[in-house]
Amino acid sequence: MKLPLLLIALLSAFALWGAARVPFHPDESTQLFTSADFDLLLTHPRALGWQPGRDEDLRQRYRLLDAPLTRYLLGLGRTLAGQPPLPADWDWGKTWAENAAAGALPSPELLRAGRMAVTALLPLTLWLFYLTGYALGGRRGGLAGVLLLGLHPLVLLHARRAMAEGALLFGVTFTLWALLAAPSRRRPGWLGLALGLAVNAKQSALALVPLAGVDGGQWTVDCGRGTTDGGRRTVDGGRWTRDDGLRSTVYRLPSVVCGLLSTVLVLLTLTALLNPVFWPHPVLAIRSAIHLRADLAARQAADTARLAPETLLDTPAKRLIALVGNLYLTPPRFAEVGNYTAETAAAEAAYLANPLHDWGRGLYGGALFLALTLLGMGRGVREIWKGRTAFGEAQAARKVACLLGATALQGGALLLMIPLPWQRYVIPLLPMVVLWQAYAFKRVG
Secondary structure, three states: OHHHHHHHHHHHHHHHHHHHHOOOOHHHHHHHHHOOHHHHHHHOHHHHOOOOOOOOOHHHHHHHHOOOHHHHHHHHHHHHOOOOOOOOOOOOOOOHHHHHHOOOOOOHHHHHHHHHHHHOOHHHHHHHHHHHHHHHHHHHHHHHHHHHHHOOHHHHHHOOOOOOHHHHHHHHHHHHHHHHOOOHHHHHHHHHHHHHHHHOOOHHHHHHHHHHHOOOOEEEEEOOOOOOOOOEEEEEOOEEEEEOOOOEEEEEOOHHHHHHHHHHHHHHHHHHHHOHHHOOOHHHHHHHHHHHHHHHHHHHHHHHHHHOHHHOOOOHHHHHHHHHHHHHHOOOOOOOOOOOHHHHHHHHHHHHOOHHHOOOOOHHHHHHHHHHHHHHHHHHHHHHHHHHHOHHHHHHHHHHHHHHHHHHHHHHHHHHHOOOOOHHHHHHHHHHHHHHHHHOOOOOO
16 A cells, blocks of 8 residues: 555645646635635524525525535635635626725635645545545556546646635545445445535536445344344345244345435435525525526526637537547646636746646547547446356446446536536546546456
8 A cells, every 4th residue: 555655645745736836717716705604604504594585695696506515625724724715706897907906816825725725635536546446447557547637637727726626526536436446335325425525516416416326235224123132134135134033024125225215315414414505495595596507507608609609519519529628638728718818828838837737638648548548448348248247257347337327427417518618627527537547557367
């Protein structure tokens, strides 16, 4: 374990050292503004609840629109650093100078505290990723995965900013670990916790919720009634046996149902605890959240169609091309719109002066990593085929099939639901892609 831990420590130190050098994104202001909810969560959580007639309340709108985990994480980070929340939200209709004058531009100390809180998740993310890669492709696969993820240009940019992508990357990686490497008897609980964190980091992780149906393995429950030995019920692979000392009765209960119920219960409980906005009026608040999210998506698509119609992903072919381009080809994208490119140009040039920040991007590097992804997936299909005929290969085949399912769910959701070519939207798919690339290094035989 010394080499993986040393590698993770070095990669994490590099990420933390360079976090302050990442070019600023105005959405970081919004997250630091909403991080004031962390203080209320600790002192008066019911004050975060949705109230009718306050649709124009900016903070209430953000609570309905955005998943809560990042603003709590930033709130914790700035509290430990002794920094107050940002007093004003960024207004995209104003100039950089106007936003700064209004108090919407965070101080270097506040921005650093927020970024440190997000980047601090990376060591645990990489450790879980190593364990997942090890379970899938052995030590070689685990080490290759840690290197590829820890040095990935999209991770170094998007997962170090005071935004949702760092927490989302952690939540999705945690989910893959629970799915592929967690002990089978505890898998439902771990999977529910991981899915809850991923979904509450960003709603795009909702695509992974169907993974809650993965078989949870074996449970044993003491009955404790009407028997001299306390009675016993055992569920194993769908077989439920009750032995009360007098007779033995066998019932049929699919273990997948038990796993599903356990996972969903943990997922819903965590989501309820992290979202006090839904406590007072859950039905009305959920309805308002759905309306606001649909309205925001429609306005974003309309603005893109009006200002840059050539970038709107209005056909399946365009969406597939954009997905492949963002995963493999395009250099790190610092902004989705060009409102403030003049103000960030110097920071962007300084950031890209480090070759580790954009290595492997472009035609040749992208082709190489796309080939590694396809090679890994091809080996996975071969593993599944072996698992059909060789009992000893069944467990390896199950893991590969689960990873294929996770890839299909998240990739399919991005292709179906996202009409915008924004690079950071591919972050929830990135851990699956890197796992396939690492699986290509698995020892054959």
